[in-house]
Amino acid sequence: MRPGEPAQQVASSRPSLLEVVDLDLAFQTPRGRVLALRDVSLAVQPGEIVGVVGESGSGKSTLAYTVMGLLAENAEVTGGAIPFEGRDLLSMTAEKRRRLLGNRMSMIFQDPTTALNPVRSIEKQMIDIQHHQGGSRREKRRRAIEMLERVGIPDPQSRIGGYAHEFSGGMRQRICIAMALLVKPALLIADEPTTALDATLEVQIIHLLKDLQREIGCSIIFVSHHLGTVAELCDRVAVMYAGEMVEYGTVRQIFHHPGHPYTKALLECDPGRIRTKTRVLPTIPGEVPNLVEPPSGCIFRERCPHSFDRCVTEVPAPRDLAPTQWARCHLLDDAAEAPA
Amino acid sequence: MSALLSVNDLRVRFRAMSRLKAMATRAEDPFIDAVCGVSFDICKGETLGLVGESGSGKSTIARTLMGLVYAQEGSIRFDGQELTGLIGSARKPYRRRMAMMFQDPVGSLSPRLTVRSLLMEPFRIHGITGRDPAAEADRLLKMVGLPVEFGRRYPHQLSGGQARRVGVARALALEPDLIIADEPTAGLDVSVQGEVLNLLSRLQRELGIAILIITHNLNVVRHMTDRMAIMYLGRFVEVGPTDAIFERPRHPYTEALLSANPEADPDAVLDRVEISGEVPSLMMRPSGCEFHTRCRYAQDICGRVFPQPTADGGEDGSHVFKCHFPLPA
Numbered sequence: 001m002r003p004g005e006p007a008q009q010v011a012s013s014r015p016s017l018l019e020v021v022d023l024d025l026a027f028q029t030p031r032g033r034v035l036a037l038r039d040v041s042l043a044v045q046p047g048e049i050v051g052v053v054g055e056s057g058s059g060k061s062t063l064a065y066t067v068m069g070l071l072a073e074n075a076e077v078t079g080g081a082i083p084f085e086g087r088d089l090l091s092m093t094a095e096k097r098r099r100l101l102g103n104r105m106s107m108i109f110q111d112p113t114t115a116l117n118p119v120r121s122i123e124k125q126m127i128d129i130q131h132h133q134g135g136s137r138r139e140k141r142r143r144a145i146e147m148l149e150r151v152g153i154p155d156p157q158s159r160i161g162g163y164a165h166e167f168s169g170g171m172r173q174r175i176c177i178a179m180a181l182l183v184k185p186a187l188l189i190a191d192e193p194t195t196a197l198d199a200t201l202e203v204q205i206i207h208l209l210k211d212l213q214r215e216i217g218c219s220i221i222f223v224s225h226h227l228g229t230v231a232e233l234c235d236r237v238a239v240m241y242a243g244e245m246v247e248y249g250t251v252r253q254i255f256h257h258p259g260h261p262y263t264k265a266l267l268e269c270d271p272g273r274i275r276t277k278t279r280v281l282p283t284i285p286g287e288v289p290n291l292v293e294p295p296s297g298c299i300f301r302e303r304c305p306h307s308f309d310r311c312v313t314e315v316p317a318p319r320d321l322a323p324t325q326w327a328r329c330h331l332l333d334d335a336a337e338a339p340a
Numbered sequence: 341m342s343a344l345l346s347v348n349d350l351r352v353r354f355r356a357m358s359r360l361k362a363m364a365t366r367a368e369d370p371f372i373d374a375v376c377g378v379s380f381d382i383c384k385g386e387t388l389g390l391v392g393e394s395g396s397g398k399s400t401i402a403r404t405l406m407g408l409v410y411a412q413e414g415s416i417r418f419d420g421q422e423l424t425g426l427i428g429s430a431r432k433p434y435r436r437r438m439a440m441m442f443q444d445p446v447g448s449l450s451p452r453l454t455v456r457s458l459l460m461e462p463f464r465i466h467g468i469t470g471r472d473p474a475a476e477a478d479r480l481l482k483m484v485g486l487p488v489e490f491g492r493r494y495p496h497q498l499s500g501g502q503a504r505r506v507g508v509a510r511a512l513a514l515e516p517d518l519i520i521a522d523e524p525t526a527g528l529d530v531s532v533q534g535e536v537l538n539l540l541s542r543l544q545r546e547l548g549i550a551i552l553i554i555t556h557n558l559n560v561v562r563h564m565t566d567r568m569a570i571m572y573l574g575r576f577v578e579v580g581p582t583d584a585i586f587e588r589p590r591h592p593y594t595e596a597l598l599s600a601n602p603e604a605d606p607d608a609v610l611d612r613v614e615i616s617g618e619v620p621s622l623m624m625r626p627s628g629c630e631f632h633t634r635c636r637y638a639q640d641i642c643g644r645v646f647p648q649p650t651a652d653g654g655e656d657g658s659h660v661f662k663c664h665f666p667l668p669a
Contacts, residue, residue, distance in 0.1 A: 168619075171618070199556060201393075203612070231604045231605055266530065273603075274563070279564065
């Protein structure tokens with residue numbers, strides 16, 4: 001293994017289902033080019049749930065939308081590749097790419113209310129989404145009802161004829177999940193699917209996703225800023241900050257032995273992890289850097305309590321902490337070289 | 341200690357269907373009770389947390405206290421004065437002593453005013469002439485930890501955390517005795533959330549303000565509040581000292597709500613009490629105990645008889661819950 005090589009590419013002998021390789025993406029805005037994703041790499045193995053965490057503006061949703069090909073018009077991919085099942089999504093024709101959506105990959109959105117069409121019945125929408133699948137209309141309707149039953153919609157036979165407004169928020173998200181998984185995709189992208197839901201529903205939805213993932217055997221990219229749900233659902237976690245992926249590892253590595261100062265700070269800020277009651281909560285001082293002109297060197301250095309000279313001049317390369325964990329931080333160099 | 345704010349048997353009703361529809365469908369009651377039989381006290385310098393899921397009536401209570409929604413029944417006493425009958429200018433002096441932080445930090449600031457004019461507005465509205473409003477605006481900005489130059493910015497030029505700070509500054513402008521904070525951390529990142537909460541507790545320590553925090557974030561409630569109340573379908577199902585409730589919840593709904601808080605630890609031993617189903621509609625409240633349709637301890641009596649409040653635990657019996665089969669203390 002060459003030093004600095006992201007470990008997960010070497011560690012796994014299985015071919016990845018999806019890879020994001022050195023992705024660069026910019027948004028053209030009146031205030032200049034916002035470098036929203038810089039040198040982002042990620043690999044998703046078959047049947048694995050990968051969590052992408054980070055604060056608002058970290059680029060986690062942009063990453064999800066890039067994989068789905070749902071970017072706004074002012075977005076421009078300036079470098080990198082996204083091989084999915086061996087074929088690069090970025091160099092594929094638009095038509096070929098469209099054929100993958102709702103077939104090999106599907107998506108669940110943050111707000112189930114706007115994700116469903118208000119003027120088409122659930123039945124029609126669920127039949128529409130199977131347009132890549134074979135079978136008669138009747139067959140598709142039967143499959144839709146089965147799936148609604150599976151996600152816990154009571155009395156699906158009659159309720160399938162209803163419209164989105166006739167269901168509660170939790171029910172709507174269940175319908176969205178049913179629609180996304182109806183086609184048995186290889187990859188499901190979930191963009192903050194529980195943010196709009198209450199705590200007790202959030203738990204129900206997380207469990208439902210996990211059960212269905214096991215049944216179907218698909219991979220999931222789970223985008224969230226909620227550390228609790230990520231810890232509960234995901235196998236691996238990617239931590240993003242200001243458009244860069246700063247750390248990647250298994251869920252236990254990230255939550256028990258975080259390597260990057262940002263990951264550590266993020267975990268410390270979570271009031272749920274503070275056992276003793278306190279009136280003074282930890283924060284990360286400073287602000288997210290301006291991505292029109294990102295600072296030189298390490299992206300986190302302005303807020304990092306441990307930053308030193310090298311952080312200003314040199315962009316840290318990914319360093320392996322373990323065969324399945326890496327982080328971009330100069331501090332890890334000494335730690336990694338010492339035992340060797 | 342006498343209470344600063346004392347709410348008794350508050351009831352707020354909203355019309356759920358038009359008169360015509362009510363007539364056509366022969367609905368017995370075209371209204372819903374958004375808040376029903378709610379009583380609580382807040383003392384000077386104390387923090388009370390209101391928790392519950394969406395639609396449980398938390399924000400309605402806040403809006404009723406501020407006089408933005410009309411209370412159908414019950415009393416709201418602030419510093420000894422009954423507020424429910426007061427309208428318009430008669431209420432104005434009290435409104436000055438109670439300030440509200442609204443849920444949406446950017447949406448609650450007028451997009452056409454600069455931060456400085458937003459901070460000067462309360463002085464103008466309440467006709468306070470003795471002080472220099474511009475100097476006051478600068479003082480407030482400093483107090484909430486924003487640079488004075490921010491006075492020239494417009495709300496769209498602020499980040500979520502900064503807009504929150506302006507919201508806090510506006511709420512503090514007239515030195516209120518009570519701040520009502522409706523979801524003060526909604527939409528904020530964890531690294532910024534701490535800043536806003538630390539600011540609120542610092543100002544509470546320095547100025548002795550009482551705070552009513554409305555949130556569904558249980559972690560915030562655990563760290564920030566002295567007492568908490570758990571709402572379900574517009575009623576309090578449990579009220580008491582925060583520590584006691586987190587230690588030993590007595591109502592099954594509280595138990596489920598507390599255990600539904602996902603922990604940021606993949607190896608956490610989850611002794612989870614999952615509740616099935618969803619919140620019932622306010623149009624069709626369940627009979628008896630309103631939680632019995634989702635409660636795993638429910639027995640025959642729960643569907644028939646409404647449980648009376650039981651006071652138990654705490655030195656002063658301030659831990660109150662409504663359940664026929666409460667969890668052991």
